[in-house]
Amino acid sequence: MPIVTLVGMPGSGKSTVGRQLARRLDWQFADTDAEIERRLGCSIRSYFEQHGEPAFRDVEQAVLADLVESPARVLATGGGIVVREANRTLLATRTQAVYLRSTPEELFRRLRHDTHRPLLQVADPMRRLRDLYRERDPLYRATAQFVIETGRPTVKMLVGMILMQLELAGLVDPAHVPSTIGGPHKQL
Numbered sequence: 001m002p003i004v005t006l007v008g009m010p011g012s013g014k015s016t017v018g019r020q021l022a023r024r025l026d027w028q029f030a031d032t033d034a035e036i037e038r039r040l041g042c043s044i045r046s047y048f049e050q051h052g053e054p055a056f057r058d059v060e061q062a063v064l065a066d067l068v069e070s071p072a073r074v075l076a077t078g079g080g081i082v083v084r085e086a087n088r089t090l091l092a093t094r095t096q097a098v099y100l101r102s103t104p105e106e107l108f109r110r111l112r113h114d115t116h117r118p119l120l121q122v123a124d125p126m127r128r129l130r131d132l133y134r135e136r137d138p139l140y141r142a143t144a145q146f147v148i149e150t151g152r153p154t155v156k157m158l159v160g161m162i163l164m165q166l167e168l169a170g171l172v173d174p175a176h177v178p179s180t181i182g183g184p185h186k187q188l
């Protein structure tokens with residue numbers, strides 16, 4: 001049984017899409033950020049403020065290594081998970097990673113009022129998103145087996161697109177995949 005991970009920039013919909021995907025497949029879902037906050041007993045933002053980004057990345061790396069051994073089969077990850085090579089290797093070799101690709105402009109529209117993400121609490125969040133995107137887009141692409149454009153589709157459509165990719169790759173039971181031509185497949 002594969003593990004499917006969602007990677008991509010903050011605000012690309014990894015947790016929402018991941019949770020819905022897990023529901024469709026009847027697989028367990030986990031989220032690295034939620035698990036990090038559970039372990040730390042505080043918010044990621046306050047941990048960043050007190051201990052800095054490298055300490056956060058250490059916790060994130062340990063959590064990812066544990067979650068790929070857990071019963072969860074759909075994992076949403078934090079947007080910066082790919083900055084460490086060890087994480088990229090783990091994601092690429094032990095999981096089927098799906099990159100939810102969104103443009104910085106799209107992300108900015110969704111995140112402009114965000115107060116939780118420490119990296120975006122800056123004077124010019126649009127510029128920060130553009131810089132992070134430039135640095136990370138090649139890393140997401142190098143890690144993921146599948147790239148899904150998040151632009152217009154709804155969450156339901158994105159989940160359907162991922163299921164179809166997974167079915168084509170022989171990774172999920174076709175009974176979970178929506179069909180546009182009717183037949184034996186379940187509809188979304």
Ligand code: S3P
Nearest residue numbers: 009010011033078079080117118
């Ligand atoms: C981060 C993204 C966040 C969270 C942390 C760092 C990043 O997750 O892990 O604030 O480096 O982009 P989301 O991608 O879920 O926002």
